[in-house]
Amino acid sequence: MTIKKIPIVVGGKPETATLDYDERVPVIRLTLENGWSEEFKGLDIYECLGKIIKSLPEIKFLCKGAKINVRPSSMSSQMTSGIMAYEHKIGVRATRKDIVNIFDFDDKEIINEPRLQTEFFHRWLESIKKVKD
Numbered sequence: 001m002t003i004k005k006i007p008i009v010v011g012g013k014p015e016t017a018t019l020d021y022d023e024r025v026p027v028i029r030l031t032l033e034n035g036w037s038e039e040f041k042g043l044d045i046y047e048c049l050g051k052i053i054k055s056l057p058e059i060k061f062l063c064k065g066a067k068i069n070v071r072p073s074s075m076s077s078q079m080t081s082g083i084m085a086y087e088h089k090i091g092v093r094a095t096r097k098d099i100v101n102i103f104d105f106d107d108k109e110i111i112n113e114p115r116l117q118t119e120f121f122h123r124w125l126e127s128i129k130k131v132k133d
Contacts, residue, residue, distance in 0.1 A: 001029075004103045008032075009060040017061070019103070021045055023081035028052065032059075046072050046082025046102055050114035057112040065102030068109045071121045072102075088124040093131060 004019045010032075020029040028048040031037040040055070042048040049065045064070045064087065072085035076099075085102050086094040111117060 006103055007062040007105065009062065010058070017059075019049075021048070023083065026081050044072070044077045044082030046077065046085060049102060050117070053112060054114050060110055060112065062105055062107045062110065063102060064100045064104045064106045066110045066112075067106050068111050068116055068120045069124070070100060070102065071117055088121065090124055090127045091131060093128050 001020050001022045004021070005016050006019060008015050008017045015033045017033075018031040020031070021027065023045060025041065026043070026045050026048055027039055027041045028045060029037060029039045030052050038055075040048045040051045042051055046065060049061075049063075053061055053066055060066075064085070067087070069088045070085050071088065072080070072082040073094075076082065076084050076086070083102055084099050086098050087100045088094055088098070
């Protein structure tokens with residue numbers, strides 16, 4: 001298992017969450033500063049993080065994986081268990097320089113409902129249809 005600590009905001013107060021994850025299973029055990037802990041399973045680590053975010057909407061997770069425009073490709077999901085993902089920009093095709101680690105810090109455009117990431121991804125797909133290579 002691999003341990004990551006990420007900043008979170010609970011009731012307007014900064015705290016740290018501990019994420020103990022296993023890419024092979026995939027599973028994340030979330031532990032909060034108050035000692036509360038729960039395990040979340042999914043198809044990849046990105047999906048596990050999404051389940052955490054959805055089940056705890058009162059907590060703001062300050063990481064790329066909680067950002068509205070971040071989503072792994074199918075290949076990234078398989079090769080990195082979704083830990084590496086693309087940070088998409090409307091109207092711009094994704095390249096290697098857009099690859100981010102979902103646990104890296106970010107505090108902009110953070111969501112508390114993973115469905116918003118899916119909706120953004122579909123808007124992004126439509127936007128690049130108009131882009132000429």
